[in-house]
Amino acid sequence: MFERVVKFGRPLLVLAAWCCGLGAVFAASLGLSSFFAPDYWLSDNMSFFLWQFLYGGIGGTLCAFAGFWFVRSFRGVYRLLVVIAAVATTALAVLTGLRTVENTVPLLTSSGDTREIKIVSINLEALFLGDLVLTGYLKEADPDIIVFQETLWNLQKWRWHQRGLPIGGPNTSVYPEHLLVGDLGELVIFSRFPIEDTSSLVIPGVTPPGASVHYNADREILSFSINIEGQTVDLVSVHSDSPRTARRWQNKRAYFDKMDAVIAERLESDATPLIAIGDWNSAPWSARFQRSLEANDLATAYPDGIPQVTRYFFDYRLRWILGSPVDQVAVSKDIGIVDVSLGPHIGSDHRPLLVTLQLPEQAKN
Known part of the structure; x- marks a missing residue:
């Protein structure tokens, strides 16, 4: 029974792994577009949802990495996909962090000596x-x-x-x-x-x-x-x-x-x-x-x-x-x-x- 589940379930897991990798690349790419093409309507609007793109990129990359347990065919292509997803997501996280602290100041301690x-x-x-x-x-x-x-x-x-x-x-x-x-x-x-x-x-x-x-x-x-x-x-x-x-x-x-x-x-x-x-x-x-x-x-x-x-x-x-x-x-x-x-x-x-x-x-x- 277990072997039958594995036999029929593995293709679905493989498909899910590929989708996660592709999804991570897609999410990270949308987020990165707001940094590299900020003067276009669609890409500028992507800046509204950088948290969501980061969630998608990180989650998709982790699931794609776990997919190495199931993916047997086209392993080289799949490995390249996971690497691209990881690099793109990391780049998005770094740029988001840098933009977050850009033109920001630390909070001050409240003092009774100032209004x-x-x-x-x-x-x-x-x-x-x-x-x-x-x-x-x-x-x-x-x-x-x-x-x-x-x-x-x-x-x-x-x-x-x-x-x-x-x-x-x-x-x-x-x-x-x-x-x-x-x-x-x-x-x-x-x-x-x-x-x-x-x-x-x-x-x-x-x-x-x-x-x-x-x-x-x-x-x-x-x-x-x-x-x-x-x-x-x-x-x-x-x-x-x-x-x-x-x-x-x-x-x-x-x-x-x-x-x-x-x-x-x-x-x-x-x-x-x-x-x-x-x-x-x-x-x-x-x-x-x-x-x-x-x-x-x-x-x-x-x-x-x-x-x-x-x-x-x-x-x-x-x-x-x-x-x-x-x-x-x-x-x-x-x-x-x-x-x-x-x-x-x-x-x-x-x-x-x-x-x-x-x-x-x-x-x-």
């Missing part, structure tokens, strides 16, 4: 501001500044009006008193500190053929300053288009060009610290994302030092399979990053990004 601010960024996906899960999280996180994307401000106002309540609800302690709304109503800021020198720049986008009637190709960049007891800090709220089609990828690239110009203008016009935060719709491994950091001499950091999924598809529980880290924070080099963490599932398709930042020493003067 710190806490900022939370959330893509709401039109989640109601009065949602109990959302307000519960904000109450626990207790941020100084809240940066919302996909807010649909007019809809938010209508929802409060329907309930006969002021914007923010009967108890406004969750939402700080200072409010800034972008021209499109898509980006919204709540701040405990006074908001000054505001600018809402709308970047017209091109709607791709066949887009949903609910899709709006236009995006905005909301830049402003906050006054923290006499210290001025510039903030840039970011939300580029999702590059799920070639046309929308071009919209995103145009947005990044405008964003770089806005950040550069803020940095050149004064010597104030600067923070750029939001849904960049870009993985940290994207060459274009890193180019923006380098061009403006900005630094970033990740939760526990590792980019983690902030945007997920279909189901929160499947985020490591169908998800990507797209919500980022970037700061000028005079700002220290004390902590970066992610909040829980709150009903949106994004997790909250919570950062604690340490302002420069002169902030106390």
